[in-house]
Structure formats: C-alpha cells, structure tokens
Amino acid sequence: MALRVRPAGVRARRLTQAAATAGHGHWDGVLPDATMLAEWPQDALQPTGCWLTSLPTATPPAELVRLAKIRWRIEHDYRELKHGLGLDHFEGRSWAGWHHHVTLVTAAHVFLTEQRTRSW
Structure with a gap:
C-alpha cells in the first residue's frame, strides 16, 4: 500500500x-x-x-517496493566487502593508501559479482 x-x-x-x-x-x-x-x-x-x-x-508502486527491498542486497554486499574481500583490513596511515585499498577491494567485488551473474 x-x-x-x-x-x-x-x-x-x-x-x-x-x-x-x-x-x-x-x-x-x-x-x-x-x-x-x-x-x-x-x-x-x-x-x-x-x-x-x-x-x-509518478514512481510506480512496484519500483517503490523494489527500492525498499534492495536494502538487504546492499547489506549483503557490504558484509561481503568487509569479511570476504578485506575492506576492513586496511592498517595504513595515508589517504592514498586507503584509496588504493578501497579501489582494489571494489574491483574484486565487481569481478566476483560479474562472475556470479554470468550465464555460462
């Protein structure tokens, strides 16, 4: 509703x-x-x-429901980034180091997502 x-x-x-x-x-x-x-x-x-x-x-109700329910997917991806790919393992002290770490973790997540959704 x-x-x-x-x-x-x-x-x-x-x-x-x-x-x-x-x-x-x-x-x-x-x-x-x-x-x-x-x-x-x-x-x-x-x-x-x-x-x-x-x-x-003008947003259709089906789109509202999709956006409301996407929270689970976002939480799942964040948990995967932290625990599976090491987002929370950075121990450096520079912004550049943090930026490089996050970039590599994000690239790994994109690769895994692409592999998971790819139809062989």
Whole structure:
C-alpha cells in the first residue's frame, strides 16, 4: 500500500541570520509531502514494515517496493566487502593508501559479482 502523507513531529528550526539575509527566507516548519509505503500482509493485524520516501509521485508502486527491498542486497554486499574481500583490513596511515585499498577491494567485488551473474 502506498499513500501520500505529510510527516509530522519535527520541530521547526530557526534559520541563522546569515541564511536569512542570503535570501533563503524563514522555514515555516511544514515538511513536504512524502510517499509512505507499508507492507501489510493479508493475514496480519498491522503493517510489518513501513518506508517513507521523497521520490516523485509518478514512481510506480512496484519500483517503490523494489527500492525498499534492495536494502538487504546492499547489506549483503557490504558484509561481503568487509569479511570476504578485506575492506576492513586496511592498517595504513595515508589517504592514498586507503584509496588504493578501497579501489582494489571494489574491483574484486565487481569481478566476483560479474562472475556470479554470468550465464555460462
């Protein structure tokens, strides 16, 4: 189920003097509309999952569901990067060393993903 909602419960923050003089105006505390996606199985008494998004209203519900459920894939990939490919094994002290390490780990992940999804 997808509904357009206006989030509530966030207090209005005051703009700094610099922001107000820069022409940004004063924020009235009203948050913009958002789309709420709820996962509510037919046999359940209440929703089992809920997501809030600011994607355009024309986004199809199937795309909203796909994006909401992709979190598992992202967490799986991050766990594979850390534990399987050594993303968390860097012990250097330079930005260049860290950058090289992350680049090689990412390249290894791309290679493994390509091999896993390749049809032989």
